[in-house]
Structure formats: structure tokens, C-alpha cells
Amino acid sequence: MLRIAVAGVSGRMGSCLVKAADASAYAEFTAALSRPGSLAVGKDAGELAGMGTIGINVVDDLSAVLDQFDLLIDFTRPDTSMTLIEQCRAAGKKLVIGTTGYTPEQKLTVERAAEDIAIVLSPNMSVGVNLSLKLLEMTARVMGDESDIEIIEAHHRHKVDAPSGTALRMGEVIAAALDRDLKECAIYGREGHTGARDRKTIGFSTIRAGDIVGDHTVMFADDGERVEITHKATSRMTFANGAVRAALWLKDKPNGLYDMQDVLGLKNLG
Ligand SMILES: NC(=O)C1=CN([C@@H]2O[C@H](COP(=O)(O)OP(=O)(O)OC[C@H]3O[C@@H](n4cnc5c(N)ncnc54)[C@H](OP(=O)(O)O)[C@@H]3O)[C@@H](O)[C@H]2O)C=CC1
Numbered sequence: 001m002l003r004i005a006v007a008g009v010s011g012r013m014g015s016c017l018v019k020a021a022d023a024s025a026y027a028e029f030t031a032a033l034s035r036p037g038s039l040a041v042g043k044d045a046g047e048l049a050g051m052g053t054i055g056i057n058v059v060d061d062l063s064a065v066l067d068q069f070d071l072l073i074d075f076t077r078p079d080t081s082m083t084l085i086e087q088c089r090a091a092g093k094k095l096v097i098g099t100t101g102y103t104p105e106q107k108l109t110v111e112r113a114a115e116d117i118a119i120v121l122s123p124n125m126s127v128g129v130n131l132s133l134k135l136l137e138m139t140a141r142v143m144g145d146e147s148d149i150e151i152i153e154a155h156h157r158h159k160v161d162a163p164s165g166t167a168l169r170m171g172e173v174i175a176a177a178l179d180r181d182l183k184e185c186a187i188y189g190r191e192g193h194t195g196a197r198d199r200k201t202i203g204f205s206t207i208r209a210g211d212i213v214g215d216h217t218v219m220f221a222d223d224g225e226r227v228e229i230t231h232k233a234t235s236r237m238t239f240a241n242g243a244v245r246a247a248l249w250l251k252d253k254p255n256g257l258y259d260m261q262d263v264l265g266l267k268n269l270g
């Protein structure tokens with residue numbers, strides 16, 4: 001049995017991850033982590049997740065539970081995530097990371113850590129979004145240079161990073177298929193006298209409202225027609241089950257940086 005620790009247990013994703021890990025036939029949920037000062041510290045992780053008492057108390061220091069898990073699932077915040085990555089690297093623990101909003105330097109830290117431990121890093125653990133990435137790659141190749149590309153994402157009012165990690169990954173995939181550099185062609189929102197649209201740009205629009213779990217649409221608009229690829233998540237259990245699937249897949253993998261495309265076997269499709 002793979003012993004899974006979850007960081008960010010009291011968060012929206014944390015409680016889903018505790019349920020998903022606990023429900024797995026091939027893994028067991030063995031350690032729960034939150035940040036120092038969190039009201040969750042000392043509480044029973046099952047109670048926090050609404051599952052009743054499971055006898056696993058939340059700790060605020062990973063080193064206190066290092067002998068109790070094989071792999072850590074991290075859905076927290078970039079700064080917290082960086083600390084956890086360094087601790088897992090030093091202790092030789094595998095990682096599944098869903099946290100979004102990293103800076104380029106923080107992404108480099110993850111890449112370097114993956115020289116010493118096995119890591120799955122993905123801004124979206126759902127099957128549907130990862131399939132959509134393949135569809136986007138194909139659509140970009142066929143009509144990307146003749147269409148205006150716009151990425152629209154909508155999330156709940158509590159989300160702290162924008163655009164979403166998923167929207168940015170969608171932009172990266174499309175830019176790579178078109179041999180463009182996203183850093184140079186991305187337009188993050190528009191206001192005022194913007195001038196006419198430059199066809200080479202990739203536009204991003206962000207909506208934050210209510211309890212939207214996660215919607216992403218990419219529009220390829222030409223004169224006379226447009227293709228829209230849309231994914232809508234309606235339950236966070238989709239992401240949590242994906243993270244546990246990634247954890248089980250990673251169990252026997254060598255050190256290195258992987259993503260959900262690797263986990264789902266989509267890398268060589270299409
Ligand atoms: N890859 C994927 O498939 C998905 C990724 N995500 C990403 O996962 C992350 C977490 O999302 P979500 O669960 O909605 O967020 P929440 O705000 O609900 O939860 C964040 C959790 O992290 C803990 N935490 C640790 N450090 C910090 C900090 N510095 N500031 C705030 N909280 C901290 C919180 O602890 P406490 O509350 O005890 O203070 C809490 O348990 C985000 O980056 C989000 O984008 C979300 C869904 C899917």
C-alpha cells in the first residue's frame with residue numbers, strides 16, 4: 001500500500017484529497033499537514049473532511065511525520081509548496097503537486113528537485129482537461145495561424161491566482177504548436193484604446209464569481225467560423241481522484257518531472 005500524506009488538508013481541495021486517498025483500494029491516507037498557525041492543526045483530518053474521526057491529527061511540520069508516508073500530495077500555495085518540495089527532496093519522498101501560481105523561478109526549483117525525487121506537477125488533474133490539451137494542440141496546428149485565439153477561464157470567488165494554471169498551460173501548449181513564445185504573444189485582458197487585434201497574440205480573460213469549480217474555453221475564431229473547446233469541472237473530486245491516480249502511477253517511477261499527460265498516457269497520442 002502506498003502511504004499518502006496530504007498538505008493543505010483544511011482547504012477546498014484538501015478535504016477532497018483526504019476522501020480520495022482514504023477511498024483508494026491501493027493507497028492509504030496516513031498523514032495530514034497544514035501551515036503553522038492554521039486553526040486545523042491538532043484536529044482530526046477526517047473530521048475536517050466531513051468523514052468522521054479517522055485518528056489522523058493535522059500537524060504543521062512535515063518533519064514530524066516523515067516516517068509515516070511515502071508520497072506527499074500538495075495543493076497549497078506557491079511559497080508553502082516550495083518549503084515542502086525542499087523537505088521532500090531532502091527526505092527522498094515522492095510528490096504530486098497541484099498547486100498553481102508559481103513564478104518562473106519557483107518552476108525551476110521544482111525542475112531541480114526532480115533530479116533527486118520523482119514528481120508529478122500538473123495545474124489540472126482531470127482527465128477532461130488533459131484530453132482538451134491534446135485537442136488544442138491539434139486544433140492549433142490545423143487552424144491556429146489563420147484564427148484569433150482567446151482563452152477564457154472562470155473560477156470561484158476565492159481563487160487567488162490569475163489566469164488559472166490550466167489556462168496558462170493551455171496557452172503554452174497552443175504557443176508551442178504554433179512555434180510562438182507565450183511570453184511574447186500573451187495578452188492578459190484588454191482596456192481602453194487597444195488598437196486592432198494582432199493575429200499572433202493569444203488573449204486571456206479571467207472571470208472570478210460565486211462557486212464556479214473551474215471552466216475553461218479556448219476559442220479559435222476565423223472569418224465565417226470558429227471552433228470552441230470547452231471543459232467544465234463540476235466537482236473537485238475529479239481533481240482529487242486524478243491526484244491519487246497520479247500518486248499510484250508515480251509509485252514505481254524513477255526520479256524525474258512528470259505531468260498528467262504522462263500519467264494518462266496521452267504524450268504520444270495524436
Ligand atoms: N492541479 C489541480 O487539478 C488543481 C489545483 N488547484 C490548486 O490547488 C491550490 C489550493 O486550492 P484550494 O484548495 O482551492 O485552496 P484553499 O485556499 O481552499 O486551501 C489552501 C490550503 O493550503 C493551506 N496553506 C498553506 N500555506 C498557505 C498560505 N501561505 N496561504 C493560504 N493557505 C495556505 C491552507 O491552510 P489553512 O486553511 O489551514 O490555513 C489550506 O489548507 C491552488 O493553487 C489551486 O489553484 C485547485 C484545484 C485543482
Ligand SMILES: O=C(O)C1=N[C@H](C(=O)O)C[C@H](O)C1
Binds near residue numbers: 155163165215
Ligand atoms: O483554484 C482552483 O479552484 C483551480 N485551480 C486550478 C488552476 O489554476 O488551473 C485547476 C482548476 O481549474 C481549479
